Amino acid sequence: MIDFDDQVVIVTGAGNGLGKAYALEFARRGAAVVVNDLGGSVSGEGGSDAAQSVVDEIVAAGGRAAASRESVATPEGGKAIVATAIDAFGRVDVVVNNAGILRDKSFLKLEPEDLNAVLDVHLKGAFNVSQPAFAHMKAQGYGRLVFTSSNAGVFGNFGQTNYGAAKAGLVGLSNVLAIEGERFGIKSNAVMPIAKTRMTEELLGPLADRAAPEGVVPLVVYLSSRECELTHEVFSAALGRYARVFIGVTPGWKSDGLASAEDIQANLAQIEEQAGYAVPLSTLDELKTVLE
Secondary structure, eight states, rough: OOOOTTTTTEEEEEEEEHHHHHHHHHHTHHHHHHHHOOOOTTOOOOOOSSHHHHHHHHHHOOOEEEEEETTTTTHHHHHHHHHHHHHHHHHHHHEOOOOOOOOOOOGGGOHHHHHHEEEEEEEEHHHHHHHHHHHHHHHHHHHHEEOOOHHHHHTOOOBBHHHHHHHHHHHHHHHHHHHHHGGTEEEEEEEEOOOTTTTTTHHHHGOOOOOOOOGGGHHHHTTTTTTTTOSSSSEEOOOOOEEEEEBBBBOOOOSSSSHHHHHHHHHHHHHOOTTOOBBOSSHHHHHHHOOO
């Protein structure tokens, strides 16, 4: 059985939905859990004691947990969340960056404050928590980071310019930390969950009842575990299907000299041909495929 005995897990946005489901399962498997949640609305306004409610549930079941109502949206908040883990339990082994808000509008109707608020919570929030946690993981020679991306970021979705940009950015953040963390025993991966939560219930419509948050939990738990040796990857968890998601590069077309726009037009079919694609794992990795 995969367990988290003697490990400390931070879950952001853990007062409801996916984050709560993660926190409860980590605690059930022996982890001490820092339940972080500002307790605000879906759009990020207001606050509540949602984090403490989850902590009370964990403790009532015989587990260990501490609540944090700090906002992930500031560097100070991120440091305070990690400090809660260190002060209460002495270490940090896993960070699941799950906190998020929605402010959906079509592109031309999107206001700068809607863009900034979503980037602050999703992308900057994950940075703010992961950076101080990464320092502790580096010192102890072990760590697991899980970032919550989305199909809206990797594939795109109407009306989610701000959300999609933030979620795509999280894939880049995870990939870089996978490379930088490799020699310190730190693994970093991203997940693209589809689940019924406060944020997605209206978007999913009739599919919502088939997308319980508990269906995403097994993937996140595995990626957070000692047993997981995967890093630098992205996974989809949707309606009971679990799949790897990747960005590949086609073999392409190589010009003999400096290409013209007309050369691109003439060779577009070969440029687009997907057979024989590669999946680079770094900037240098792609350069190797070009040189080959």
